[in-house]
Amino acid sequence: MDELSARFDLLKLELSELQQAIRAADTILFQVKGLAVTVALGSAGIGLTTDRPLAAGLGVISTAAFALIDAHRKVVQRRLSARSIEIEMAVASNKLSDILAPESSLHVPGMATHLTRSYPRRLRRLRDVLAQVARLQTSTLYVALLALSVLAIYLT
Secondary structure (H helix, E strand, O other): OOHHHHHHHHHHHHHHHHHHHHHHHHHHHHHHHHHHHHHHHHHHHHHHHHOOHHHHHHHHHHHHHHHHHHHHHHHHHHHHHHHHHHHHHHHHHOOHHHHHOOOOOOOOOOHHHHHHHOOOOHHHHHHHHHHHHHOHHHHHHHHHHHHHHHHHHHHO
8 A cells, every 4th residue: 555545544534533523522512401401400490499599509500511511512523623624625626646645735634633733722722612602502502591590599
């Protein structure tokens, strides 16, 4: 097997792994949302039925934690999607032999060498997560759960 064939096999494997990781991230995001709803509603219900505002307060804390977990997973998923799109665009716009050449701008494989080395520093990563929390698609569910938890605290 020559180097070009080996790099092509690595590229196919990386693209397959990226697609699997993106699908797995979708599953994780769905589970995080389900857990957030369960914990928030459960703690609000316990708080209301037992007249313990601390139990309802758990809903506030857990909702904020789940919002951060959700946002972090979405940031990771976006990085994986960006790499997948980078590969697909390179394949669509260039000859395969140019893409697979060692001097190509597309790093093959990118999972271990390219993505981890270019992962943002901690403060930038935190900024990305907080920006994701502020996005409407992420925050809508969690704002509703926070409002419910605060209402439960107020009513107890």
